[in-house]
Amino acid sequence: MVSKNQWRAIxxxxxxxxxxxxxxxxxxxxxxxxxxxxxxxxxxxSFKKELDTLSDNxxxxxxxxAEYAEKKAAYDEQQAAYNEKYKQYEAADKKYNEDVLSxxxxxIAYNVGKNQFNSSGAQSAVSSGRAQLDSGWSSYNEGKAxxxxxxxxxxxxxxxxxxxxxxxxxxxxxxxxxxxxxxISDMKAQLDSAYxxxxxxxAGLTQAQQQIDSAQAQLSGMKQEIESGPAKLDADxxxxxxxxxxxxxxxxxxxxxxxxLSVYEDIAEKVERSRESLIDEGYGTAERTTEELLSSAxxxxxxLHRDYLKALISFIVTYAAHLLAVAAAAxxxxxxxxxxxxxxxxxxxxxxALGAVSVVASLVYGDIDTLAFAAAVLAALGVGxxxxxxxxx
Numbered sequence: 101m102v103s104k105n106q107w108r109a110i111x112x113x114x115x116x117x118x119x120x121x122x123x124x125x126x127x128x129x130x131x132x133x134x135x136x137x138x139x140x141x142x143x144x145x146s147f148k149k150e151l152d153t154l155s156d157n158x159x160x161x162x163x164x165x166a167e168y169a170e171k172k173a174a175y176d177e178q179q180a181a182y183n184e185k186y187k188q189y190e191a192a193d194k195k196y197n198e199d200v201l202s203x204x205x206x207x208i209a210y211n212v213g214k215n216q217f218n219s220s221g222a223q224s225a226v227s228s229g230r231a232q233l234d235s236g237w238s239s240y241n242e243g244k245a246x247x248x249x250x251x252x253x254x255x256x257x258x259x260x261x262x263x264x265x266x267x268x269x270x271x272x273x274x275x276x277x278x279x280x281x282x283x284i285s286d287m288k289a290q291l292d293s294a295y296x297x298x299x300x301x302x303a304g305l306t307q308a309q310q311q312i313d314s315a316q317a318q319l320s321g322m323k324q325e326i327e328s329g330p331a332k333l334d335a336d337x338x339x340x341x342x343x344x345x346x347x348x349x350x351x352x353x354x355x356x357x358x359x360x361l362s363v364y365e366d367i368a369e370k371v372e373r374s375r376e377s378l379i380d381e382g383y384g385t386a387e388r389t390t391e392e393l394l395s396s397a398x399x400x401x402x403x404l405h406r407d408y409l410k411a412l413i414s415f416i417v418t419y420a421a422h423l424l425a426v427a428a429a430a431x432x433x434x435x436x437x438x439x440x441x442x443x444x445x446x447x448x449x450x451x452x453a454l455g456a457v458s459v460v461a462s463l464v465y466g467d468i469d470t471l472a473f474a475a476a477v478l479a480a481l482g483v484g485x486x487x488x489x490x491x492x493x
Contacts, residue, residue, distance in 0.1 A: 153374065154370075206325065232301075233305060253271045
């Protein structure tokens with residue numbers, strides 16, 4: 101049969117072993133248990149943050165709605181005006197580019213026409229033709245003068261009743277020619293033919309000169325337009341550039357206003373995404389207001405908060421009571437070794453009570469912890485048996 105001394109020794113040895121084991125499991129339990137508690141805390145904090153953000157954003161939307169509507173209306177009006185100005189700028193820029201192209205084409209045409217005119221020798225040909233015509237007119241005038249002189253001399257003699265045939269002889273003798281009616285007729289025909297040819301030449305020369313004058317006038321007009329072109333193009337180009345600079349400034353101002361509006365719009369988008377998330381999680385339907393969705397989700401937030409507090413308190417109580425029970429039981433054994441049985445029994449009892457608290461708290465936490473309680477109970481049993489043995493002696 102096992103004696104009390106043996107039971108005491110067994111209790112104390114087991115208590116020491118369990119205390120060491122309980123101390124180690126307490127430390128590892130704390131290290132392992134922090135993560136689950138942290139997950140519960142993170143779930144609660146994340147959900148609460150989501151609801152708080154939605155609530156704040158909804159309030160921001162309500163507070164800024166009137167101001168946003170006013171600024172949005174002004175922005176839309178200014179944007180429409182800017183778009184109209186930009187269309188006008190594009191039309192002016194297009195026309196400017198077309199004018200530049202037209203000027204370059206006109207410059208090429210002028211240079212080509214000028215070179216062709218200068219290389220054609222048209223004016224030289226007209227001048228040469230004029231010289232030839234003048235020479236022809238000189239010859240014609242000389243022939244005409246000779247014909248008129250002969251005709252006048254014959255007419256004067258006939259006026260003096262000299263027979264025609266004799267007048268021809270007298271005039272022909274003075275001129276040193278055999279003058280006959282046929283000679284005079286031929287001379288008259290030759291003069292008329294020469295006159296007609298000269299007149300035709302004058303007409304052709306006049307037409308040629310008119311064509312040259314027309315070409316020169318056309319080239320002169322093109323030259324004036326070309327000379328005035330660069331200044332006009334520069335002015336038009338500067339006007340287009342100035343317009344573009346003004347539009348760029350307006351665009352910067354519009355972009356700044358759009359950025360201001362985007363702050364409100366971003367909040368509205370976030371609210372909508374948060375609403376959709378709550379609806380998907382089953383806290384209401386799309387017809388519900390944001391306030392109603394928050395109220396429904398708030399119940400889940402409260403439940404998460406309770407779960408977090410429950411897990412945190414249970415964790416703290418479990419392992420605080422666990423370690424304190426180990427410490428109290430160890431201290432009781434130390435006091436027992438020093439023969440301070442009364443204080444040792446009190447500490448052992450406290451350790452057992454703390455071990456019991458640890459067991460109860462661990463049941464709430466979800467991971468039952470009995471090792472510290474068992475170690476404390478064995479330590480109390482060893483101390484109690486020691487007191488009993490001392491009383492018997």
